[in-house]
Amino acid sequence: MSSRETDTPDLQLPSGFRFAGVHSGLKETANDVAMIVCDAPSTAAGVYTQNLVRAASIDWNRQITPCSVIRGVVINSGNANACTGLQGKHDNRQMASTAAESLGCDAEQVLVLSTGVIGHRLAMDCVCPGIQRAVSQAGPEPQDFLAAADGIMTTDRFRKTGSQTVSIGRSSGTITGMAKGAGMIGPNMATLLAVIVTDWYLSPQTADQVLRNAVNASFNCISVEGHTSTNDAVVLLSSSSGTPVREIDQVSQFQDALTETCIGLARQIPSDGEGASHAIEIRVRGTMTDSDADLIARTVANSALVKTAFTGADPNWGRIVSAAGYSGIEFQLDKTSLKLNGHPVFESGQPTPFNAIEVSKDLKLNFDSKIDLCVGSGPGQATHWTSDLTVDYVRLNSEYTT
């Protein structure tokens, strides 16, 4: 098993932000309200779920970002506030208003994120006092950030954070993020939430663009079971006190660092996939375009038969090749080759003799597994990360809780 937990001792925090996580009563004992406070109005960009059925929080944030006036982000776990109609919209606004009153700003300067069960009204008598306490407790120390990161978790087994110091020219700044995913409350579906803070200063337009690029190469390339949540959101906050990122080559350097941070956070999510016994990296190459490779990788990642083969450490490669075959992308089978954890099993459209016991042992001993699928000689490539499908996944998601 490889290390799957973030090394929190290395956590760096950008200046300009304070953090808090508190227990408000939505969950039994764990932190369920997190607050990120911006010391001054900050740039914010967001990338949100593509689901037509969206939580109240998503509609709220979409109307606000990108902008440069954000004073805080309030997050609750334990209830998604989705499919809750007009009441849900009202409750979401009240979350923002409550934070805004404590911060001394307008409600429209506060972003809201929610994760948890769908279709239940939020317990406002828990959430609102929780928000007030979180604002008053918010601090700039690593333990404050970690309390906030705890407050956004649902059934996540471990906290997901990442940070790096980024030097551009003679200046230096920090990018730090927290994420959650693969959890459920209720039980309910996995929601992906991530907040990334930086003290590099970005304009709203730049923040929006670099965040979209980074998400496309990271959070959009992971899956647990392929069910798009009503609440998925990735938010980037950039403090106005930092060095501006303006010139094209500066933006490009910042982009690389942000993408790296996002990939680091995103990869932790399938590693913590519900009931996961393997994290699977799927690399596809040889297509005409990157998006063709992406569609093949995504189709393989979503196959229950591929996932269960990894669960059983079974080098049953036919399931992978056949999943690629129904992706809708044209490729030539006689130019297709496949490796499992580096072992060739299928070459140029023909089965290759391999030591099945050895490959199975390799799959059994390693939590991190690799599929390398080459379908031709084109320049397209993509990588996707997923988890396997275990008995525990089914147990977790079929527990009766109504």
Next chain:
Amino acid sequence: MSSRETDTPDLQLPSGFRFAGVHSGLKETANDVAMIVCDAPSTAAGVYTQNLVRAASIDWNRQITPCSVIRGVVINSGNANACTGLQGKHDNRQMASTAAESLGCDAEQVLVLSTGVIGHRLAMDCVCPGIQRAVSQAGPEPQDFLAAADGIMTTDRFRKTGSQTVSIGRSSGTITGMAKGAGMIGPNMATLLAVIVTDWYLSPQTADQVLRNAVNASFNCISVEGHTSTNDAVVLLSSSSGTPVREIDQVSQFQDALTETCIGLARQIPSDGEGASHAIEIRVRGTMTDSDADLIARTVANSALVKTAFTGADPNWGRIVSAAGYSGIEFQLDKTSLKLNGHPVFESGQPTPFNAIEVSKDLKLNFDSKIDLCVGSGPGQATHWTSDLTVDYVRLNSEYTT
């Protein structure tokens, strides 16, 4: 639990065909080679997998059908003969040749179907003698048909057959089919195979058209885990001795009967889904077009979170609405309503108070479950059938067998 097994006492067989099922040694003890012999050259049409990665048998049949010269169909279970390269093509031709020699016809007058593990060479020393025995034993009685239906099964728990007498004008004829699905050998993926025989005489073009229509409304509307096999095939054989179906209104009546037979066979497949504890019927209406409704139904059917909710008899309707939301079809949430086994749980975009304990009890007691999702006032509608996702599904598909 409702009845899920075909009432074989009602089995009617059309004239013009003989059947056999034998054990050749591909499987341990069960029948693994089936033969359908046409007394005279017969019309045949086929609908085959859309997977780019196709078994040798699929490529063979695609070159032959539709036509009016078929003398037999040979089927083996236990090995898919897929991803087996040139050797696989050679072995497939030899299966056809072996049957053709025994029948006294050309290899190109014999269709071949295979189902089982991918990527392994077929044991020809078992299959070929098996085919010879099957041809010599073939008979016109129900027990011969049932032996053949047994010979196409993999891990199917029950045999899937259906038949009906169809009167058009003053004439009468029979449509009878066998199907398999949701099984695995190896283990491997579910392959759907079905053969339908009739003594109504159809031209190749008519046979092709009515089969395509019938498959679209039946076999194309079922799923177990959404993994398209390399070997899926539905074949229709029509004996030349029967009354011709020629006029448009005759074709239309035959079409209705064939579609009914196909739906009857198709619905048995998710009922026998690997490890299934529920068969789920998903009816979607209110879209602009039928194909929009179909895509929503298909997306709901493929959601692991929807499936596991049924496994746990949990009326967790948020998973259904959110799956519809990521189908890619536009609809208005405030015009959306949902019933579970007839109980309203979500109406006009708002949660509806319902007795969760009662609905859960209903889900627990009934193997057959119903989702009714209305997303507007449009004329589009579709029905899809699937199975739930259980601990036994994962166990079956993660058993190490290499």
